[in-house]
Amino acid sequence: MSDVKVPLWTSIHDLTDWLNQQPMMAKIGVDAVELGLDKMKAMLTELGHPEEGIPMIHVAGTNGKGTVCRLAAELAMGEGLKVGVYTSPHILRVQERWTLNGVPILDEQLFKLARSAHSVVESFQPTFFEFTTLIAFLAFQSWEVDIAIVETGLGGRLDATNVITPRCSVITSISYDHTDILGNTLEEIAIEKAGIIKSRTPVVLGNLPDVAKKSIVSIAEQKDSEVIDGQCAPLLELEFASKWDRQNLHLAGLACARVGVFGQPNQGGPLTYNERLEEAWHQYQTRQWMGAPFISINSNKTWYYDGAHNEEAIRICLNRCQMIAPLSEWSLVYATMKDKVSTSILDQFDRFDSCYFVSMNHPRAATIEDNPSTTQFTSIPVEEMAEILGPKKESLVIFTGSFYFYETLYAGFSKSSLLSIPAK
DSSP, rough: OOOOOOOOOSSSSHHHHHHHOOHHHHHHHGGGGGOHHHHHHHHHHTTTTTTTTTOOEEEEESSSSSHHHHHHHHHHHTTOOEEEEOOOSSSSSSGGGHHHHHEEEHHHHHHHHHHTHHHHHHOOOHHHHHHHHHHHHHHHHHOSSEEEEEEEESSTOOOOTTTTTOSSSEEEEOOOHHHHHHHHHHHHHHHHGGGGGTTTOOOOOOOOOOHHHHHHHHHHHHHHEEETTTSOOOOOOOOOOOOOHHHHHHHHHHHHHHHGGGSOTTTTSSSOOOOOHHHHHHHHHHHHHHHHHHEOOOOTOOEEEEOOOOOOHHHHHHHHHHHHHHHEEEEEEEBBGGGGGGHHHHHHHHHHEEEEEEEEETBBBBOGGGOOOSOOOEEGGGGHHHHHHHHTTEEEEEEEEEETTTHHHHHTTSSSOOOOOOOO
C-alpha cells in the first residue's frame, strides 16, 4: 500500500495528462517496467476479479503478436461475436490500446472505468502498463464481451497480463529483443515467453527456432498443455499478403478454432475455414488498425510505414518491400531509439536507393551520431521532412524503425497533403 496521493481525475483530459506523466517504457525504456504479478493480483482482488469468467486468447512473441491479436479479432467479429482487444503500445492516443469490435474505447468509458478504480490506483501505485492492463479487464467486463484477446507487454512469465486463465495461448515468434530483461539467448527468451502457458490449456506455436521451440514444448508438456504447431499445415494463398501475414493469419485461425469461435452460426451461411480466413484478411486490411505493420500512408500507395524495430522485424519489413519492387527502387526513411541502434539492423539497408535518418521528437530517440553503420544516411530535421521528401511523392518510400515514428510523421507532415494517415 502507498501513502502517495493520486488526484481524483475530473475529466478525461485530467486522466490522460496524469497518465502521460507516469513512467512508461515508451519514454524511459525498461526502467519503467516492474516485473512481477503480486501487485496486479492484489488490485484485481480489490476490484472483484473483473478478468474472471471472460473467454480469452493470450498472445506473446517477439514479433507479430499485435497482428495476431487483430486478425483473431477480425475472425471472431466475422462470427458475430462482441470482441475486446488489448494491445500495446499506442501510437497517437492511449485509447488505441483498448478496442471493442475494432473501435477504440470512448473517452467517457475510459474516464468512468478509471474513476471506478481510483482508490485501488492510489493504494497500489501501479505502473503505466499495470494501470492500462487493469483498465482492459474492467473494459471487457463492462462491455460484456463474448471473447477478449490480450497481448503481452514484455516477455510473458512476469508480464502484468499474465494473471488471466485464457482458453488458448499463442506464441508467435522468438528472436532477440529486450535481452537486458528477457535473457541473452533464444532459449532464455523462449522460457520467459512460455510463462503464459497455463495448465491443461492449449498453446499455438508460430515459426520458432529449434532451440526455442524445444524449450517451449518442454514447458507445455510439464503443464499437460496441448501444443498446436502452426507449421504443420500449408499457408493460405492471399492477395497482397506476405508469408508473415499469412503465417499470422494462420496462427489467429488456429487459436480461434481451438476456443470455439467458429462454432457460431454464420449470418451469411456456412463458410469454410479458408473462406473465413480470407474474409478476415480483407476486413483487417480495410479497417486500418492503428499499429498494423506495413500500412500505406499516402493516397497513391507508394509510401509505407512499418513499426519494425528489431532485426527480425526489419528483415520482414524489407521482404514486404521487395514484394512490390527491388530495394534499389526504394528510399528508406529511418528513425529509431538509442537502445535499438544495431549494426545487424543498419547493415540491411545497403541496397536502398537512398537512406534518410530522422531523429524523432522523443526522449529516447537516436540521432544520426548514434549510427555506427557504414550506410550513408542523410539527416532530415522533423520540420523539414515534407519539404525534403515532397519531390519523392510518386516514388517508393518506406518509413520504419520504431512504433513511435508514426507520431513524428503525423507531426512532421501535418501541414502538407503528402500523407493520408489515420489519426484515430
